[in-house]
Amino acid sequence: MTPDNASFTTAAYTLAAIIYLAYVLSLKLRLRRLRARAIALETSARPRSDRPEGA
């Protein structure tokens, strides 16, 4: 007789999705922080006349 264990399958698939999505999100957040730092560094390295307004 086939056992009824579909809830375990759902739990495993949900857990895997959470782990992969959390990793994608962590990459995105780290990249956003680094981009901000890189843009700030690049902007401050430019001569004052080359900077965009408000920089």
Add this chain to the structure above:
Amino acid sequence: MTSGQPSVAPPLPSQRDPLVGVALLGIAAIYVRALAFTPIEARQGAAQKIMYIHATSAFIALYVAFVLMALTSALYLWLKDEKLDRVAESSAEVGLCFTTVVLATGPIWGKTIWGAWWTWDARLTATLFLWFIILAYLLLRGAVEERGRRARYSAVLGILASFLVPFIHLSVYLFRTLHPMPILLKPSAPSLPNEMLVTFLLSFAAFTLLFIALLRSRYRLATLRDWVADREAERA
């Protein structure tokens, strides 16, 4: 040792990587195919479908991510090219993510088949051990500031960690273990009915694409991080 001439413009990757989106869509399609359109195995029930995410994640972590980490680490020690170190680092981190999925989904499958969440048999224990070593590898990278030394130390640890991969693969033959034998990576034909085999192979393709997309994103992150570190060091 450094990445050559400092570039003026930062290597800014775009905020949205389409490859990651495509890979996630592929995984979603696999979820639908596996859960709704693949037959249920008679003896194990629906829990057997955990194989489509558990085994494919394990395959990519062990035979792709950690092998790539070891190869690029060895090449780094030879050529001293920072790009190789960044590939090794990225592959290790993405491989750790895949191994986390393996270690999270395996016990759920085990509970339905063995009646226990965990058993200290050779394959499970060695995989957990490898997970800790890769975690240590990433912590080591965070702890050593000087870039050349960091790359050298972690390359050695990465190569040593990869020695566990063949041991994990062969552990089901070498020891008495509850873990099932390989269904694909074996000398004889795959022991899966056609419909299940197609789902498994499609799942393998989707997770490979996800690995490539995550590796590419992580590599770009490492490149940008090194660029920022170089610029900040120049200013200090």
